[in-house]
Amino acid sequence: MQRRKIVVVLKGYPRLSETFIAQELLGLERAGFDLILVALRRPTDAKRHPVHDEIKAPVHYLPEYLHEEPLRVVRSLFAYLLRPGFWRALGSLAADIPRDFTRNRVRRFGQALVLAAELPEGAGWLHAHFAHTPASVTRYASLLRGLPWSCSAHAKDIWTSADWDLAGKLSSARWTVTCTKTGFDRLKKLANGNSSVHLSYHGLDLDRFGSFGEARKHNDGSAPDEPVIVLSVGRAVEKKGYDTLLEALALLPGDLAWRFEHIGGGEGLERFKALAQKLGLDGRVSWKGALAQQEVLEHYRCADIFALACRITANGDRDGLPNVLVEAASQRLACVSTDISGVPELLSPNETGLLVPTENPVALAEALELLIRDPVLRARLGDAAERRVRGNFDHMASIGQLKELFEREWRAAE
Template identity: 65%
Template sequence: MPTDRKIAVILKGYPRLSETFIAQELLGLEKAGHELVLIALRRPTDGKRHPVHDEIRADVHYLPEYLHEEPLRVLKGLVRSLPKPGFWKALGLFVKDLGRDLTRNRFRRFGQALVLASEWPGDPRWLHAHFIHTPASVTAYASVIAGTPWTCSAHAKDIWTSPDWELSEKLGRARWTVTCTRTGYEHLQSLTSQKARVHLSYHGLDLERFPRFDGEHSSRDGSDEADPVRIVSVGRAVGKKGYDVLLQALALLPEDLHWRFEHIGAGELTAKLKVLGSELGISDRIAWKGALDQTDVLAHYRTSDIFALACRVTADGDRDGLPNVLVEASSQRLACVSTAISGVPELLVDGENGRIVLSEDAKALSLALEQLIRDPEGRRRLGAAAEKRVRAHFDHHSSIEQLTTLFANEWKAA
């Protein structure tokens, strides 16, 4: 749906291998006729890119990641923002927020907003923040300074690690907010009186990039040492992914079963997980693949037998929403086992199209894995049902149409 409104999308970092759902949304909006400019708070740290990143046409601009690294740029932002009608109101909001969150991060957010409002890359007429924590803070301040409306996409960590007061105020300031799981949607709705401004919008999957798998998954059942069952997981090596629990579950599998586990992804806990694998005596059955692009990930889905992800809630409240990798794996008829966290049960129903166990329960996870390993026909049945659900309910075109309608309704009213 073409529009003369250019949207500045504020992102925490870009491009990021772990955020393909954002990249496919950006490309979808462009294909729908929206003109975008991307504003990132951090420069990329991944060594690779997904093919989708090369298809996005929008210009990318980077704000100072740390204010002390570009002091002149921040000072210019302050000088240029001072005459703007909304500067003093934004400063008042910042001071109020600072009283409840006296951190360097809070100063950084306001400094980045000054740079954004003063440089105004691409001369946008709308601001849209991806994530309701840091990017939304920068966006909210810049919106007040420049007098430009803003909207927001909230996801998982940003919801569950933000204080309620901050979420509530941002929900009141944004024209609308979308989020990608029912649990997140219900939580956000509970924090605002303007419930109609909060919308549930599943990211979905670009099914053109994950076409139907015409082949067949194997009949491996763990009995052949020369041809072990292949278990794969895709995700950053961070606490909320529960890889320590998954390794413990693998170590509990009966000795007569033959399996191999492959992990795809980078992350801060990789070294510790490798040590844990050695301590558990299973390191010779594990391959740590590191970060791979979408094409390689798709190939692994198709040659594996089981996808496993042991999602959990961490001590600070961080958790997944609905991990896109579960949707991806399901689209390839790959039997999945995961945990009853956040949006996972919105995709997988235990025994119908996957296996769901309680979080932190390594024994239950191990039993579910054992059952899947020993039962290739059961894996095929679950995988087929999962694919059917994904292709019926998780096509990302639906979310793009929903976003386009939300933007169009705002602009008609303007």
């Protein structure tokens, strides 16, 4: 069977916070697929992960805002105005506009026109990463070009999109995968039991995150010159719960020796720095900023505890199963997080990690103190977490599942 070129539509590329997408793209290339990457937004990160340089697929950028490249948009409009696909796509836009009367909806249609008009030769399949804006562009482009499409849904896109919007995309896509059981249950319900929704943990490239064989320190917080290192990796945004984590750290006993290190950028970084100062944590907190993957790996191996206080925000936004938790666990790092979304699918309480209720700095402080004081417990939880990751979260299982889906549906489409 001849393989079609897959056009992968992304919100932005490359992005430091989306290594799970990059490793999937590389895995698909290594499995023999011919990819073309199309991004709605140019990169904003100053650094790149090594995996981005290993991906061979060419990258194309659509106009982020239509008024910035009007000639591309007008040229694409005239190229499609008299084609049957234009009226199919316009009919879909007309049905969507009354329920989402926003500029963004029109922008996605304009981006889809440019995508359809400039689609590279030989492209035969469209695949969207994220079920919100990338899937909107992909769905319209699918109608314009008469091409099949599929979707990988993750977290924010599942929980902040309207039911009608998700349901329409699920019925239009040939298949959809998502990476947590909670997300799968929501999509399956909206799809009315449609068998085209699949659970697929994106997992971890275990070659890149090899086993950490060195013995960890047995510091227990009793010696000021041997502090226990608490690490967190994540963007400084509301759903990561860094205000709750900082409040929990401030509740720890004053005579306990610890340090907190944060890796990541994000619009809330200055606010969290100010909160740390207000809580009197200045001398114990290090803000590392965004780092490349190899540097992050070294921090996992030097830390004693990994903490992430995930929460559900007012608009429903939340993490699925944060990839950084899987990464930390792969390095035998004892993890503490909250009991929401897909986190319990990795961390079983007192077995592979510690779980606390969300929005509860007191409970989080108690869990952190327990781990700081007990290096034996840290070692037991870290060992068990690594075994779970290496037994259940190898990204090659996901690549195999995606390969089967693409090839099976290509046969059906033909």
